[in-house]
Amino acid sequence: MRNEAVVFVLLALFATFYVSSFTGLFTGIPTTHANRIIDGDTIEIAGGEKVRLIGIDTPERGQHFYGEAKERLSELIGGREILLKPDVTDKDKYGRLLRYVFLNRTELVNIMLVREGLARALSIEPDTKYEKEIAEAESYARSRGLGIWTYANDPELFCIGIYYLRYNAIGDDRDNLNDEYVEFRNHCDHNLDMTGWRVEDSTGKEYVFGEFMAKSKEMFKLRTGAGDDGPENVFWNSRVPVWNNAGDRLRMWNRAGQLVLDYEYQSQ
Ligand SMILES: [Ca+2]
Ligand SMILES: [Ca+2]
Structure with missing residues (x-):
């Protein structure tokens, strides 16, 4: 037994040297x-x-x-x-x-x-x-x-992500509604028809997408205030801020009513 113990210690020592020489790669x-x-x-x-x-x-x-x-x-x-x-x-x-x-x-x-x-x-x-x-x-x-x-076979649940949520606009949010926005990104290799999709905050304020195609690999913003919709910006047309600065929840559903996004935040 004693001999075996010595052999074990030697092996352990050897292993230590071996490992240190291997990690020398780094x-x-x-x-x-x-x-x-x-x-x-x-x-x-x-x-x-x-x-x-x-x-x-x-x-x-x-x-x-x-x-x-x-x-x-x-x-x-x-x-x-x-x-x-x-x-x-x-x-x-x-x-x-x-x-x-x-x-x-x-x-x-x-x-x-x-x-x-x-x-x-x-x-x-x-x-x-x-x-x-x-x-x-x-x-x-x-x-x-x-x-x-x-979800690989269900791109509608898979493609759209929140890239950036700007819940706190510069200055008083009430006077700067379009600087409050959600930036989404379509990760997929194909365009995605989002017509009829819905976004809601925690208090039930709702936005429904009109005719809108999210371009493949591109970003677009949903701005709180008024403006003309285009490929890069769509407008909620709200008269008041939507995204609470202290914390809120964003949920998105596709046209079929499936939950696509569920995101809660608290100000940091
Ligand atoms: Ca806000
Ligand atoms: Ca602000």
């Missing part, structure tokens, strides 16, 4: 941790910088699986040491670091989320180092109908 890249999980693909790290995970796209606020993706990311990396690895581009146009997030120096969180159906692959040149692995993870989740792929 030499020069310090570990960090997440201060805050902003959403399924964005975090804030120690020091306050924001990091956008490369190669993936998680559901946006209000969309199905938005909360699940955010919770899962929090579960995976919350309170743990992570290692951030860049590709070609250092920062995106919003000033966020573009990074691959490694857990235990070996597990790529970006891929894990895709494989669980909590994120889609989003390949943007030139940052495509793991493009193939991420695409494979997406096929895996897709073929099993995991997470967001539950």
Whole structure:
């Protein structure tokens, strides 16, 4: 027994040296941790910088699986040491670091989320180092109908996300109604007919879309005040603010009455 114990200790020592030489691959890249999980693909790290995970796209606020993706990311990396690895581009146009997030120096969180159906692959040149692995993870989740792929055959529940909700207009909201708006984005590869879709706040104020086509991959705004509808802006024509600055809830239904978005916020 004693000999076996010695062998075990030697093996453990060897393993330690082996692992340290392996992690030498990441030499020069310090570990960090997440201060805050902003959403399924964005975090804030120690020091306050924001990091956008490369190669993936998680559901946006209000969309199905938005909360699940955010919770899962929090579960995976919350309170743990992570290692951030860049590709070609250092920062995106919003000033966020573009990074691959490694857990235990070996597990790529970006891929894990895709494989669980909590994120889609989003390949943007030139940052495509793991493009193939991420695409494979997406096929895996897709073929099993995991997470967001539950809705893959129901684009009406899948395409529209809230990109930005500007509930607090500059100055007094009552005098600046069109600076209060919701910016939506159609994520899908095809245009989406939203005619007859409804948006409602927590008090039952309702907007019904007239004839409107959401262009593929494009954004458009629903502004509170009056104006002429176009492809980029539609107008609620409300005489008072809609989105409460202290907190509110946005829900959206398609023409068939299915709930597409459900998003609650509180002012920060
Ligand atoms: Ca407001
Ligand atoms: Ca204001």
